[in-house]
Amino acid sequence: MNTLCVTGATSGFGQAIAEKFLSEGWQVIATGRRADRLAALKSQWGDAVHTAVVDMRDETAIAGFVAALPEGFKRIAVLVNNAGLALGTSPAQRAELAQWKQMIDTNITGLVTLTHALLPSLIDSKALIVNISSIAATYPYTGGNVYGGTKAFVSQFSLGLRSDLHGTGVRVTSIEPGLAETEFTLVRNGGDQAASDTLYKDAAPIVGKDIADQVWWLSQLPPHLNINRLEVMPVSQSFAGFQIHRG
Template identity: 55%
Template sequence: MTSTVFITGATSGFGEATARRFAEAGWKLVLTGRRKERLDALCAELSAKTEVLGLVVDVRDRQAMEAAIASLPPSFDTLQALVNNAGLALGADPAPQCDLDDWDTMVDTNIKGLMYTTRLLLPRLIAHGRGASILNVGSVAGNYPYPGSHVYGGTKAFVGQFSLSLRCDLRGTGVRVTTIEPGLCESEFSLVRFGGDQARYDATYAGAEPIQPQDIAETIFWVLNQPAHVNINTLELMPVSQDWAGFAIDRSVKG
């Protein structure tokens, strides 16, 4: 039986690259995205390689996600893997200068959207049993604070802890749970974060040889194709050019 993977946020970046990688291997795909034209184009392209179902839906919309998942046709009933990729960062300014709407959007997408998708698909994954997998895309920002990471980093810390706790709850079901935590990666993600500022985007990656979406897709494919008795708990990856910053000290305040 052909394996099926459900990928959220498939219209760009990691999600799009992951969809392409699994299509090459013949996996059936359920792809979600908010941008209909992009999703339709991707589904049309990949349908030449495998069976593809596109769901134009926002993971933040619980009712819409419930309806979309409930409407999956019988040919997609057996689900082997979920890739919770949909997520975003908005802004990188200090917390006092941030927009609360941006904070709400990050929480609603990175936390609540991931929660909704996971809970709604758990029965299908448990029904598959041994070898089924949930892969959540976290970030090194959930492990190491940096200026401007505030709420984004907090949401990714949630992803890591939620994943570990989910593993405990799924003991005995055969369902595996993994968090991958990328560092500096070059994708549309950063352009969104910087509000479309191309110069700021370019400066972020200049000379850094960052990780590419295809690298993440290959990592996800490797994780989800491990033997059924192997669970990769957490996998952190960075470009060789990146490391951990030293602790910052402000020496300007006296008194």
Template identity: 50%
Template sequence: MTSILVTGASAGFGRAICHDLVSAGYTVVGAARRFDKLQSLKAELGERFIPIQMDVSDKASVTAALSELREQGVVISGLVNNAGLALGLDKAQEADFADWEVMITTNVVGITYLTHQLLPTLVEQKGYIINIGSIAGTYPYPGGNIYGATKAFMKQFSLNLRADLSGTGVRVSNLEPGLSGGTEFSTVRFKGDAQRAQELYDGTNSLQPEDIAHMVTWLFQQPPHININRLEVMPTSQSFSPLAVYRQ
């Protein structure tokens, strides 16, 4: 049974991506730490959705989950590296280094380990890797320090994978959203402060999880001879800032 593996599937982008792909006729493996939420999603999506408990920041958890899928006869033909997080919005000199470590472990080590484990199968299947990056990987902002750096890593990792996988039929895309509401992203960043998180989106026409999900499905639906290297998207209410000038 060939399937698309979506990480971070319990909420936000990941949950919406699972919904959209299943609606389009794909079989989807949804991976996340919170298995209870995956079971609820299974009740909604039915037989085309396979829940698997996985913590991408824990290599042993990733290895165990992939072993379980192999035992079930599930073959991964597509990978959506969606799991990731931001913690804090402090300037670098004021940030908690423990937060930096968590972001690096999850957003860099986690996605690279999972991808590395699946590459032989993806080559056999002439599969597709879609990484969910961010405009933060291109445009710096105060407090974005390590989060932005991890997304810059993901952008370059995607391009380098593309270079190495040339000739295998494996496609690689980096989808880079801008301001996005309707997820737990900012609540996690502000460590449970939902009011502060909501204030970021008040009065904006932010992207929604369904918007990103439609783009992921569209990418999978492109003919095999087309590779979208990068797809950067912002809401119309967001644009570029002038360069900051500090005056003494």
């Protein structure tokens, strides 16, 4: 049976990706920080799911999770590095350093730590690695500062992996979504539901199922094809002009 490993599976893209693959008959390794949500996933899908409570900032926890994978789940066909977060909307000069460090530790350090730990088995299974980046990796915006920087790393790291893994059969894709309605914005705004609702009002944003469908499509491509980068926006979102300060 094919196995998917997805981080950040307790909400948003990660949860939708896990449920999509489970509905297609795959077995899933699901990680996240919220034990209750992982338990609910396990309760619904039973033995098709292996769950692990993992904080991506904890290198020891990541190593323990990988070492403890059950025999039947060790051969991973698709790894989705989805866990990540954005904190704060302030410009750099008013941002909190602790939030910057938390984004770096989660979005960059955690992602590379897990990928490095799994690479031997991913090479052995000629797996697909999908890294969830963002259009913020390419297009800067006020308040994006470190978040955009972390996602630029994810996109470039994906390309670097492709180069290093040349000849192994491993495929690597960076998915770079635009405006998406998940708990992401709620977290970024410190739980302000009104701010989240205002952002998405009448915008028909990307939802979790949209990205889950993209990951599923990638997994079904012939093994001789690789999609390097997949940039996805809702039709309601496009490109703005450069800002100009006068005075």
